[in-house]
Amino acid sequence: MRHPFLSIAAAALVAAPLLIASPAPAQAAGLDWQPCPDDAALDCATLSVPLNWAEPDGERIELSLVRREGSSKAGDKLGTLVYGPGGPGGSGVADLKSDPIFQDPVYQHYDVVSYDSRGIGESSPIRCETDNFVRDWPTTRREFRRQLWKNRAYMADCRKRTGPVYDHVDTRSDVRDLDTIRAALGEDKLNYYGVSYGTLRGQQYAEMFPERVGRLILDSTMDHSIDNAWDFMRTETGLREEMFGIFVERCAERQECALHGRDIEALTDRLYERAERGELTDPEEPGRKLDEIGLALSMENLVLGRQWPKLADHLLALEQQADRQLRTASVQEVGNDPSKPIWCNDWNYRVHTFAEAEYLTRRLAKEAPNVRFSSYDYWAVACLGWPRKPVNQPHELELSEEVPPILIANARFDPATVYPWAQAVAEQSGMPLLTYDGGGHGMYFVDSCSREYMHEYLLTGKTPPDGTHCPAQEGPATRSAEPALPMPPSLTEGFASAMR
Template identity: 40%
Template sequence: MSPTRGRSALPRIAARGTAMVAGAAVAVVTGLAAAPAVQASPPASEILRWAPCGDPAKPGAECAALSVPVDWAHPDGPRLDLAVARRKATDPGARVASMVFGPGGPGDSGVERVVSGIGRFSPEVRRRFDVVSFDPRGVGGSNPVTCSGDLLAQRPSPQLRSQADFDATMAYNRRLRADCRARTGPVFDHLDTAQTVRDLDALRAALGERKLTFHGSSYGTLLGAQYAETYPRRVRAMVLESVMDHSVATTRDFLRSEAATAQDSFEEFVKWCAGAQDCALHGRDVRAVWQGLLARAGRGELEDPAKPGTALSSPDLVNKIAFRKFYQADHAGLAAAIAGLDGSKPLPASPTSIAQLPSATPLFCSDWHLPVRDYEEYASLVAMMNTAAPDLPHLLPIQMTTACLGAPTANPQHRLDAHAAPPILVSSALHDPATGYPWAVSVARQLGRSGVLLTYEGHGHGSVTRGPCMEDAVNAYLTDLAVPPRGTSCPAVPRT
């Protein structure tokens, strides 16, 4: 999602029944004011008025708007419209229910996922369920967070080198929060997952479902888990895939776990290349080649393959080149990319640009309390991450933590309490680069007797369609509520 530059119009808060707000969320570095406890239950009378989404190149999807309160603690106050989309079950006679997909990110557009196609689900799921998703508040068509393009361009380097840098980042974050709040409107202070849980229940009611069938992926698992905690008896079935563990209490523990799972994916890549004749780096010291690229990127001498003539920064080499391939479990593609970069002609040393953060940083800041006291503590955290992930410096989680410095957190971390919920399927790859397998084990344990862990013995971010074993287990659970035996593990399918 690209940032919107220089947008100054104040997005309106939609009245009930008006058209959904359009526009793209922008890359922001911010956080949210603490909100009062959210107590209200969504009304069951909201009606979704479906119409074709309007993209003739991608027919079959229907769109609607769902009116919800800006702040569920004050349900009679201002409202906003959430953008919603669905694709109906391909076999209406065999339809089970609506299944709501919780998008990841944070900041992914669920509407875009549905409109573009829902290939992430098996044919059996698409046959038996209306697949529904939405843009979470502050994202896409749901009153997107909007900030000054000029101010965004002034973002300090995320790599802090002194207490002065730390203080400058804190001051910048305060200025940006104030700007984004003024341009976005009242919803800016109510973007956290606890509010979105109430939105999800309002969507369930508007769909006419007595109980919710839900599939959450990555950041969407936080929404699913907290829904099960808030409304355990309103859950029919729930799949949590590539799981966020919101019980990780401290900044150090959060960053250590993220660094460890990222390094695990790098180690798996090195091991694969040593044994794969078709690896573009086979027979070479993969780690030495990679460290050479990091050094060239640090000097501004590595050309960005997507932007000829411009330098690729070290953070972008790690987060955009390596991590994207880890997400896809595309080891062959990563080896080819590294070989191409290694053989490229060095650029004259030049400054590299500051990478943009994900488009919904304020949503992350509202859910994660990750305080850092001062530069000394920051430097200690960076050193710890570099020890845990020596091949992957500048990982995105430390940048996100820096982006949230000084931001209040409306929905801070806590252990789950959803023991009254029915069985919930927790799905994870053993080698997930972003949401590590230990997080899935932890969440399944927190769910107690409700948590059923399904393990994919392979790689990548996402697992439910990785081979017939995974698909069959998920299909049987969603359609027939047949829970796989505890401890079920599925073999890795051949990867590239």
């Protein structure tokens, strides 16, 4: 899963309507491709787009684009494939420069183009003092007030350093930029592969420009119909609870488990009680005290990675440890930090009071008593102090009959874009869902079986039958001997990296 705010004084604005008729075809001059200064094997270009699409003749900004040309002959070429990175805040330019992204079957028939969306990387980047980025879930009223104050200060700092583009980073604006890129490329239809947060751009392109959709893949997909913090947190954390249940079953079956024969759920209850009293520290970082949420997060990667022996050892070490002292550190830095304004313009996750935050915490502990929290749950409080409703209002995906078949792919145990989201998007759109029965994020890079189906779709337009499953395995998938691919930076850094 690369994978930020407005002026405090800004008045609350009325949210944009959910759906609009397809805008007139984008008008854009052709792109002046030149060898990239840092990599002559790639071509770079810039494209001017309106800062505010509500004022198309007003101020403009420049988008940075990169192209990796395919090897196909003219007669074999199927056009251009646009790559949409993860995030929010992933750089398509950085991803394509760091790795070819796709395998030969794609480059034999497509040029691949990507870009930095507005506010990201080389496209009018949002600048913030990242040391003030709030990364905590408030557990007391005092923490809530402090976090609200810091969030507002952070927003004001970002807005001051960045300028007016800070107010106009949302996926609907990005989609209009994307259609301008399509026109500048000279393509009648958009062929698009979006992964993780990039799938939201793909979904909304199909809504806004149905007649311009070519071949479109949604790999590890967002569900924009989730319009409240509870459903977001419940679905993210529910996956971890399900996987913890698998751990309990495995430990009961295998004598080599360090907790074999123990009541593991009772043990976790006792550990959460000790964490609430301030009696636990992280075995991996002995100076760092663990509260209840810290305890939950200390287990998360072991649960998601199905590292059952290490998880058992971790719980045992927590049970046996003595208390230690807390160690803290802080590093100031100013950098490109677009994730918060994109998130708060796209989603309606708003926590207004400490009572709401406390209610969500307690309800989540009842819903998922063993894991209780997910690192992604932080996003529910990312918009504390955000002064307006999302301009890109959450809603169910509504596609017209003009939209050709779209391919949706997701892992059953995806840690970021959880499987119920993909099921919901498939149901809303009426499009087929390809399922990998294992874990991981970004199926093109994780599972060669899924990747082969994607190649077939990109080359022929044929989607697999709805309900197709690729089996989970330790090694390569059964449909292909190809190994997993290196993931681009926007995925390796993770969908939640900005909240660490």
